[in-house]
Amino acid sequence: MTKLKINYQQAIPFVSEEEIRLFEKEINLYRDHLYQGIGKGSDFLGWIDLPGSIDPDLMHRIESDASNIRKESDVAVVVGIGGSYLGARAVTEALSEAFEGADEPGTPLVYAGHHLDEDYHHALLRYLQDKDYSVIVISKSGTTTEPAVAFRLLRKQLEEKYGREKAAGRIYAVTDAQKGALKQLAGEQGYASYVIPDDVGGRYSVLTPVGLLPIAVAGHDIRSLLTGAKDMAAHLKKEEKLHDNPAALYAVIRNMLYKKGRTMEILAGYKPSMHYMIEWWKQLFGESEGKEGKGIFPAGVNFTTDLHSMGQYIQDGIKNFFETVISIKKTQHEVVIPNDPENLDGLNYLQGKRLGFVNEMASRGTMLAHVDGSVPNLEIELPRLNAYHLGELIYFFEMACALSGYMLGVNPFDQPGVEDYKRNMFALLEKPGFEEETARLKKRLKK
Ligand code: PA5
Numbered sequence: 001m002t003k004l005k006i007n008y009q010q011a012i013p014f015v016s017e018e019e020i021r022l023f024e025k026e027i028n029l030y031r032d033h034l035y036q037g038i039g040k041g042s043d044f045l046g047w048i049d050l051p052g053s054i055d056p057d058l059m060h061r062i063e064s065d066a067s068n069i070r071k072e073s074d075v076a077v078v079v080g081i082g083g084s085y086l087g088a089r090a091v092t093e094a095l096s097e098a099f100e101g102a103d104e105p106g107t108p109l110v111y112a113g114h115h116l117d118e119d120y121h122h123a124l125l126r127y128l129q130d131k132d133y134s135v136i137v138i139s140k141s142g143t144t145t146e147p148a149v150a151f152r153l154l155r156k157q158l159e160e161k162y163g164r165e166k167a168a169g170r171i172y173a174v175t176d177a178q179k180g181a182l183k184q185l186a187g188e189q190g191y192a193s194y195v196i197p198d199d200v201g202g203r204y205s206v207l208t209p210v211g212l213l214p215i216a217v218a219g220h221d222i223r224s225l226l227t228g229a230k231d232m233a234a235h236l237k238k239e240e241k242l243h244d245n246p247a248a249l250y251a252v253i254r255n256m257l258y259k260k261g262r263t264m265e266i267l268a269g270y271k272p273s274m275h276y277m278i279e280w281w282k283q284l285f286g287e288s289e290g291k292e293g294k295g296i297f298p299a300g301v302n303f304t305t306d307l308h309s310m311g312q313y314i315q316d317g318i319k320n321f322f323e324t325v326i327s328i329k330k331t332q333h334e335v336v337i338p339n340d341p342e343n344l345d346g347l348n349y350l351q352g353k354r355l356g357f358v359n360e361m362a363s364r365g366t367m368l369a370h371v372d373g374s375v376p377n378l379e380i381e382l383p384r385l386n387a388y389h390l391g392e393l394i395y396f397f398e399m400a401c402a403l404s405g406y407m408l409g410v411n412p413f414d415q416p417g418v419e420d421y422k423r424n425m426f427a428l429l430e431k432p433g434f435e436e437e438t439a440r441l442k443k444r445l446k447k
Pocket of ligand 1: 081082084138139140141142143144201202203204242285332415
């Protein structure tokens with residue numbers, strides 16, 4: 001039994017209970033396609049049974065490498081982009097304290113290779129100069145330009161700092177079993193290496209060493225994360241009743257709203273630590289569904305912060321979207337609003353109340369206001385933010401995304417559109433083999 005719940009009462013004015021029930025058969029067909037491996041993209045279904053089938057030796061290796069990194073490094077650099085870094089960042093930031101403190105369980109992570117900004121990478125190299133650090137370089141293809149360039153910069157600095165051999169002992173590569181430049185480099189330089197399974201795509205890979213190694217370095221409980229995902233996997237596989245299967249229910253309702261013209265979904269959180277979880281969700285759904293001229297555009301907001309920026313648009317703008325709110329029922333800590341005898345700020349009506357209660361009321365009030373403003377609202381409820389429930393949430397989203405993609409009629413496991421910008425970038429960088437394209441693009445830019 002999962003404690004993750006989908007509340008959809010505030011979507012009911014926009015889709016009826018009867019309509020939802022009509023989709024029970026269809027969604028079960030797509031569930032069969034996934035579990036039997038007969039739907040689109042069936043070469044990439046390794047994530048389905050992943051949480052329950054991780055090799056115990058692999059877990060021990062991850063934990064032992066993470067412990068070595070924690071012992072010898074002040075900081076670990078995670079080099080990767082898209083699915084090769086967002087999952088680790090999402091989980092780590094969700095589970096870490098907002099301000100670095102003595103009670104942080106692991107080594108802090110910093111990130112590189114997730115963009116090409118020169119000033120960022122200059123600052124990063126300067127920040128790392130006087131620190132002991134390790135590098136976890138992650139790329140399934142092993143050829144993605146952003147992480148490859150960042151890794152070249154970091155490798156040079158590490159080798160100058162520690163010498164080639166000792167630097168190699170601080171580098172951990174996570175990549176394909178056979179192919180790619182990173183695989184070759186890791187083999188030749190003797191880096192500790194981990195394999196990303198062939199049948200698991202980047203954005204579905206957080207529960208492989210791609211996410212598990214950095215998350216363990218940051219000191220979080222990867223076994224609980226996997227147990228949460230495994231329990232969710234078992235629940236979703238067993239439950240054929242639409243209303244007892246949150247992934248199927250979420251996939252159905254969002255597709256119904258899409259068909260009624262809600263072509264955008266805004267995922268809202270009320271905790272800043274969930275920011276990267278929302279970013280991970282955006283990648284999962286955006287890259288999985290946006291193809292063949294179709295797909296729900298995934299956007300994200302952090303409330304109440306963004307109520308003072310995007311709130312106006314959400315309340316009164318064009319109504320082509322719906323909203324899904326992630327509600328975390330219990331906070332980790334208590335902060336009580338104190339009494340002030342002078343009450344100059346007029347806040348004594350809140351004295352003795354917890355800040356979490358005020359946040360909760362802001363969330364309830366916002367939901368009702370947005371529904372009144374004609375925005376269908378869904379709610380994904382989690383009891384609290386810990387590794388176990390994050391594992392549940394991750395697997396729930398992965399399954400919902402796969403089912404939703406099948407409902408849309410697309411292959412949720414490929415990303416052919418991502419290649420177009422790469423081709424143009426290579427041509428403009430005059431990469432060998434792109435000569436014809438280089439001339440054509442340069443002409444277009446001169447116009
Ligand atoms: O989900 C995906 O497949 C992508 O977002 C990839 O993770 C991303 O492009 C990085 O690719 P790679 O790991 O091959 O460097």
